[in-house]
Amino acid sequence: MPEQQHLRPQKPPIxxxxxxxxxxxxxxxxxxxxxxxxxxxxxxFLVGPTGCGKSTFIKLLLRDIEPASGSVVVAxxxxxxxxxxxxxxxxxxxxxxxxxxxLLQNRTVYDNVAYALKVTGSPRxxxxxxxxxxxxxVGLGAKIHNYPDELSGGEQQRVSVAxxxxxxxxxxxxxxxxxxxxxxxxxxxxxxxxxxxxAGTTVVVVTHDREMVDKMRRRVIQLYDxxxxxxxxxxxxxxxxxxxxxxxxxxxxxxxxxxxxRDDTATVL
Amino acid sequence: MSKFVxxxxxxxxxxxxxxxxxxxxxxxxxxxxxxxxxxxxxLSATGSKTDDVRSQLELKVFLFNDATxxxxxxxxxxxxxxxxxDTVEYISxxxxxxxxxxxxxxxxxxxxxxxxxxxxxxxxxxxxxDNLESVQAALSPPDASGKPQPVSAAIDDIVTGEQTQQxxxxxxxxxxxxxxxxxxxxxxxxFLVGNTIRLSIYARRREVEVMQLVGATxxxxxxxxxxxxxxxxxxxxxxxxxxxxxxxxxxxxxLSEDFALVENLNTIAFGPLIAALVVGAMxxxxxxxxxxxxxxxRI
Numbered sequence: 001m002p003e004q005q006h007l008r009p010q011k012p013p014i015x016x017x018x019x020x021x022x023x024x025x026x027x028x029x030x031x032x033x034x035x036x037x038x039x040x041x042x043x044x045f046l047v048g049p050t051g052c053g054k055s056t057f058i059k060l061l062l063r064d065i066e067p068a069s070g071s072v073v074v075a076x077x078x079x080x081x082x083x084x085x086x087x088x089x090x091x092x093x094x095x096x097x098x099x100x101x102x103l104l105q106n107r108t109v110y111d112n113v114a115y116a117l118k119v120t121g122s123p124r125x126x127x128x129x130x131x132x133x134x135x136x137x138v139g140l141g142a143k144i145h146n147y148p149d150e151l152s153g154g155e156q157q158r159v160s161v162a163x164x165x166x167x168x169x170x171x172x173x174x175x176x177x178x179x180x181x182x183x184x185x186x187x188x189x190x191x192x193x194x195x196x197x198x199a200g201t202t203v204v205v206v207t208h209d210r211e212m213v214d215k216m217r218r219r220v221i222q223l224y225d226x227x228x229x230x231x232x233x234x235x236x237x238x239x240x241x242x243x244x245x246x247x248x249x250x251x252x253x254x255x256x257x258x259x260x261x262r263d264d265t266a267t268v269l
Numbered sequence: 270m271s272k273f274v275x276x277x278x279x280x281x282x283x284x285x286x287x288x289x290x291x292x293x294x295x296x297x298x299x300x301x302x303x304x305x306x307x308x309x310x311x312l313s314a315t316g317s318k319t320d321d322v323r324s325q326l327e328l329k330v331f332l333f334n335d336a337t338x339x340x341x342x343x344x345x346x347x348x349x350x351x352x353x354x355d356t357v358e359y360i361s362x363x364x365x366x367x368x369x370x371x372x373x374x375x376x377x378x379x380x381x382x383x384x385x386x387x388x389x390x391x392x393x394x395x396x397x398x399d400n401l402e403s404v405q406a407a408l409s410p411p412d413a414s415g416k417p418q419p420v421s422a423a424i425d426d427i428v429t430g431e432q433t434q435q436x437x438x439x440x441x442x443x444x445x446x447x448x449x450x451x452x453x454x455x456x457x458x459x460f461l462v463g464n465t466i467r468l469s470i471y472a473r474r475r476e477v478e479v480m481q482l483v484g485a486t487x488x489x490x491x492x493x494x495x496x497x498x499x500x501x502x503x504x505x506x507x508x509x510x511x512x513x514x515x516x517x518x519x520x521x522x523x524l525s526e527d528f529a530l531v532e533n534l535n536t537i538a539f540g541p542l543i544a545a546l547v548v549g550a551m552x553x554x555x556x557x558x559x560x561x562x563x564x565x566x567r568i
Contacts, residue, residue: 088481088486091481093484096483103479106287106476107282115483115485116484119483119485119486124271
């Protein structure tokens with residue numbers, strides 16, 4: 001008689017986009033029939049040129065925007081069926097880190113992090129215990145009472161990571177977290193995100209940082225023109241490139257716009 | 270309760286850290302409240318003076334000299350019962366002569382009279398001069414041919430005061446003017462205070478964005494702003510009331526000692542005025558904050 005198997009109940013994926021299409025007012029297509037599934041505990045890089053739909057993906061998960069068609073499911077719930085009044089609850093369960101830090105300038109480091117707990121109605125004793133702890137974890141134990149404008153960019157980003165993680169959300173979204181930082185500081189931030197992922201939180205990082213992606217060798221989802229063109233476990237920033245792809249990527253990274261004639265010449269050369 | 274304390278703390282923090290826009294809002298509110306505080310008593314005094322003048326307009330009903338006492342008392346009752354009639358006063362010829370004598374500069378004129386030429390009359394005061402026509406019609410309703418006929422055979426003539434018509438027109442215009450000024454003042458104050466509050470919140474729309482991002486509910490974001498509005502309104506009103514009080518003590522009070530006119534003006538009392546100003550400023554400022562925020566919250 002075969003032994004009865006006792007499996008853990010299967011938890012739904014943390015993020016599931018099904019054929020999601022986003023059209024902005026004015027007709028620009030942010031995402032086109034994109035289907036992305038991310039399981040709990042994963043560490044995912046989202047790459048692609050500017051305007052490819054990476055930020056649209058983040059906005060979609062925070063319900064900042066709604067898809068024209070398709071569905072967005074977070075932790076088993078279709079968030080587009082959610083009433084507006086439930087959106088704050090959704091956002092409390094998703095930590096966010098942005099390129100421009102998005103800190104409250106008129107609050108100290110401590111109060112910025114504490115605010116994320118206060119919105120959930122956490123008791124004061126809990127806040128007093130958790131905030132210094134998390135700030136110590138991100139290495140800012142000594143700057144608890146400084147204001148954001150007294151900190152360096154890297155330090156501000158650490159505050160924002162601390163705020164995103166203080167309530168231990170199951171999902172953390174980072175939109176170009178190292179975009180404004182020098183390489184050394186960037187490594188520190190990525191280390192933090194890695195550590196948060198090890199603690200069990202699903203981490204999605206939108207990035208242009210080729211080196212970081214290549215070194216970390218995690219799942220890479222590549223978007224182009226609102227479509228998923230690659231989804232690779234332990235991938236590189238880019239697959240082997242042809243000369244013209246390399247040119248396109250370099251132009252994108254350097255922000256150079258070249259007209260078509262010159263482009264042809266470049267390919268021939 | 271602990272939430273309320275938190276909201277108070279948030280409001281205090283915002284005021285302290287955004288001192289410049291807060292002070293600008295407080296000053297604007299102070300100036301507006303001051304303007305309202307000066308103009309409201311002036312408007313109300315003008316209005317009450319106008320009403321005073323209007324209430325003195327009256328109708329005179331002259332009787333024939335041979336009117337009997339019963340006719341007179343019947344008529345007095347009858348006039349008193351007409352709608353819109355405030356008081357009826359009988360003036361006998363002798364009383365009329367005394368009144369005339371009091372008004373004349375040259376009393377000797379009366380000596381040349383052989384007999385009293387003045388007829389008995391009723392002075393009829395109305396509740397509002399606009400009802401002059403209806404009372405007049407009640408005293409002498411038109412007969413079958415359309416000509417007015419007095420209700421009593423004892424009535425000789427019904428006369429309105431010489432300038433009744435002009436006074437009625439002028440005071441009517443003044444009343445409309447006062448109403449227009451009051452409405453304009455109210456609108457201007459609302460816009461001024463509302464706009465200032467809007468500007469001070471506008472500077473902080475990014476802050477609201479961040480709060481929404483970490484999952485703050487709309488009211489969690491809004492309460493501190495509303496409380497901040499209340500506090501800004503309170504401070505602005507206190508400054509204005511202080512200046513008003515100084516003005517009252519140093520300018521108006523000494524004047525009213527010297528001139529009966531100022532003292533007799535029937536205007537709104539100082540206590541209710543400042544209470545209304547303080548409450549009004551706070552309500553408008555708080556509402557301004559709450560409503561402005563609504564736009565940023567994208568409800």
